[in-house]
Amino acid sequence: MNLLFYLKKRSTYKNGPITIYLRFTVDGRRAETSTGKSCDPNRWNVQAGRAAGTKEDTRVLNAYLDKL
16 A cells, blocks of 8 residues: 655646645555645655645644645
């Protein structure tokens, strides 16, 4: 089982926050769903799959992702 959080840009994206998606893989079968949260792409750490920073809103967002 593997979990991956990532930002999914739409083709009409200009700027601003992007929706965070969760992709989970079990026995080689993938499924994805929206987390209902969004993040500014400049504050997203791709390697960690989390928002980067120490502000309160970032800590709340990362705590929400951990609970998922």
